[in-house]
Amino acid sequence: MVKWTDAAEKAFMDLQTAICSNPVLIAPDFNKEFILQTDASEIGLGAVLSQMVGDEEHPILYLSWKLLPREQKYVVVERECLAVKWAMETRRYYLLGQRFTFVTEHAPLQWMQQNKEKNTRVTRWFLFLQPFQFTIQHRAGSHHGNADGLSRVHCLMSKLPNPVVLSREGGDM
16 A cells, blocks of 8 residues: 655656656657566556667557456466566567567566466466567566556556546456
């Protein structure tokens, strides 16, 4: 549970200013490799699709999704795997047919590989990833703040006076 304090309000406003300052987002260049970062929290998923421009990584888009109550019961590594599957599925038209780098602070894909025979949900997720061509890069959690923050935004939204909440219908991804 997050306490919405004056410090939290200031941090939120600073973040809003930073996100709205140049460069906000760049247009994708399909001749360059994409970078996909994901994260999962107890309540949501976050992802960032970006590309390198010179020596700097620039975002193309930000994604955030609130977990369904049954998904919130998944163990940490299952939520991380769901974040990977969800991000690749929702942005497949950027990623299919070309190599990209997947950046994570956890090892969800290794866990998926080892547990795909034991869990039918994980098996489906693992099979879904097969058409994608990517390399995995580890990034320490302290440098993974953009996707990390997006996975937690739904907790903050519940503290706002009149939050806009998007929901989804249907079954497991």
